[in-house]
Amino acid sequence: MVRLKRLLAPFIAATLFSCALHAQAEQRTLRVYNWFDYITPQTLTEFQKESGVKLVYDIFDTNEALEAKLLTGNSGYDVVVPSNVFLAKQIEAGVFQPLDRSKLPNWQHLDPALMKLIEANDPGNKFAVPYMYGTVLIGFNPAKVKAALGDNAPVDSWDLIFKEENIAKLKQCGVALLDSPSEIMPLALQYLGLPPNSDKPADYKKAEALMLKIRPHITYFHSSKYMADIANGDICVAVGYSGSFSQAANHAVEAKNGVVVDMRLPKEGAPIWFDMLAIPKNAANPEDAHAFINYLLRPEVIAPISDFVGYPNPNKDATDKVSPAIRNNPNLYPTAEAMAKLYTLKPLARDAERARTRAWTRIKSGT
Numbered sequence: 001m002v003r004l005k006r007l008l009a010p011f012i013a014a015t016l017f018s019c020a021l022h023a024q025a026e027q028r029t030l031r032v033y034n035w036f037d038y039i040t041p042q043t044l045t046e047f048q049k050e051s052g053v054k055l056v057y058d059i060f061d062t063n064e065a066l067e068a069k070l071l072t073g074n075s076g077y078d079v080v081v082p083s084n085v086f087l088a089k090q091i092e093a094g095v096f097q098p099l100d101r102s103k104l105p106n107w108q109h110l111d112p113a114l115m116k117l118i119e120a121n122d123p124g125n126k127f128a129v130p131y132m133y134g135t136v137l138i139g140f141n142p143a144k145v146k147a148a149l150g151d152n153a154p155v156d157s158w159d160l161i162f163k164e165e166n167i168a169k170l171k172q173c174g175v176a177l178l179d180s181p182s183e184i185m186p187l188a189l190q191y192l193g194l195p196p197n198s199d200k201p202a203d204y205k206k207a208e209a210l211m212l213k214i215r216p217h218i219t220y221f222h223s224s225k226y227m228a229d230i231a232n233g234d235i236c237v238a239v240g241y242s243g244s245f246s247q248a249a250n251h252a253v254e255a256k257n258g259v260v261v262d263m264r265l266p267k268e269g270a271p272i273w274f275d276m277l278a279i280p281k282n283a284a285n286p287e288d289a290h291a292f293i294n295y296l297l298r299p300e301v302i303a304p305i306s307d308f309v310g311y312p313n314p315n316k317d318a319t320d321k322v323s324p325a326i327r328n329n330p331n332l333y334p335t336a337e338a339m340a341k342l343y344t345l346k347p348l349a350r351d352a353e354r355a356r357t358r359a360w361t362r363i364k365s366g367t
Contacts (some may be wrong), residue, residue: 246310
């Protein structure tokens with residue numbers, strides 16, 4: 001019996017070791033929740049290959065969808081990507097854990113000027129790392145807009161959307177807006193000469209009135225569908241994210257469908273936003289979450305993502321690695337003059353938030 005135990009011992013040890021490795025492999029699963037169409041497949045493949053981590057990657061298309069998961073207290077994710085204004089509210093709600101800078105040696109590549117801007121939403125840059133940034137602007141099909149409005153269509157102005165005589169003519173070829181009150185309502189407020197981050201509930205009634213006036217001419221509200229539709233020629237104008245129109249233009253070229261997609265940063269100004277990498281407080285795998293964020297901070301990793309998604313990244317050492325077609329496009333990388341007219345969005349007081357939400361519900365329903 002003793003001899004049998006001795007013979008079996010190596011096999012038992014090997015089996016236990018194999019089980020331990022299997023358990024460890026199962027434990028090393030990283031769950032990421034990011035925006036729709038916002039990373040290259042190769043980035044995910046290479047990270048998994050390099051780290052040995054199993055990656056579960058899910059997508060969303062509005063900040064509201066992400067926030068709904070985070071505020072339940074158990075999102076089920078290890079890395080999430082809120083925009084900066086939502087990040088501020090979520091930090092206040094205590095849903096994130098502070099970052100461990102010792103596990104993020106590639107932090108050194110971040111642009112200090114941009115990090116200073118982000119401190120308005122994340123004091124001390126304690127909870128999040130910027131991933132991409134951009135603006136909300138106008139994307140359009142030049143041929144169809146010209147057919148509807150003539151040669152002098154105001155494609156570089158919010159007049160294209162908010163003047164009823166313009167949008168009424170564009171209705172025939174299709175107009176889409178983001179399904180996001182936090183990004184569309186500030187545009188309406190600014191257009192009316194009101195603060196885009198107004199905390200006055202009465203201001204949202206004025207913005208609502210403007211939106212209801214143009215509502216009959218809006219084809220739909222959606223935060224991702226417009227990308228494929230404008231690339232296919234199914235709509236002619238959209239208010240959306242800057243890089244999404246860069247992607248749509250590329251898709252149209254690849255499809256060889258004859259559709260041209262252009263974009264303009266309106267001369268009156270627009271919101272500038274940052275999408276942030278953060279780790280929920282209840283993340284099951286914060287160790288690999290830090291490793292994933294640190295991986296994305298490599299200049300040679302983040303630059304191809306900018307090329308793919310069409311957005312600038314906050315990595316100062318990656319800019320010269322980004323395609324000239326992107327880094328030299330003033331609608332994607334705003335000029336200093338344009339930057340002076342851009343504004344960041346901020347969390348609203350509770351009364352204003354409620355007023356905006358109620359107004360958006362009425363706008364969506366058209367009543």
